[in-house]
Amino acid sequence: EMQLVESGGGLVQPGGSLRLSCVASGFPFSSYSMFWVRQVPGKGLLWVSRISHDGSSTTYADSVKGRFTISRDNDNNTLYLQMHSLRAEDTAVYYCARPFYPFYYIDVWGKGTTVTVSS
């Protein structure tokens, strides 16, 4: 069974940092690009970032560019999202997601990890 399990969420003060992790299983992780998608509670979905299968290429939403860094460890089937300079508006559930190449529809989603930015 294909599975994505996120962790690392929590309560952090504005301006603080947090690193999210996502462990993949049930599919060849190193063959797939990966996404982070977030959702403010009660609101819609926002794509945050993408990383290529080998980590050589990354893309970010403008709202997080320069503050967030996506990375991966293919030896350990793990995706990361390092978040710095966190703001209240970054408060959300963060989902790890697998896009199906080459059409990039998201066919595997994690259950999400909650990040709360508040003093």
Add this chain to the structure above:
Amino acid sequence: DIVMTQSPVSLSVTPGEPASISCSSSQSLLHHDGNNYLDWYLQKPGQSPQLLIYLGSNRASGVPDRFSGSGSGTDFTLKISRVEAEDVGIYYCMQPLQTPLTFGGGTKVEIK
């Protein structure tokens, strides 16, 4: 960025009746490969989103055939032929044609 607009915002449907959700994009989602890069997702209460339809009209594995997607270019429709109680949740369209990938605002479907 491609802006995705969904309507209606909410829908209350009698079980067994049909439902239809519209999604429009600010730019054409028709790729030169002939595919429309438009997907539909359902987020059931308390769950992560799940893929329903990809490339405009292809049902994902395990999705009941009462769900269908249609449209091309900038205008798309998700239809449920006969709504069931398990179909409640928020439906989102998404374009994966270019980054940033963008989602519609969602359509909440409730059962009368």
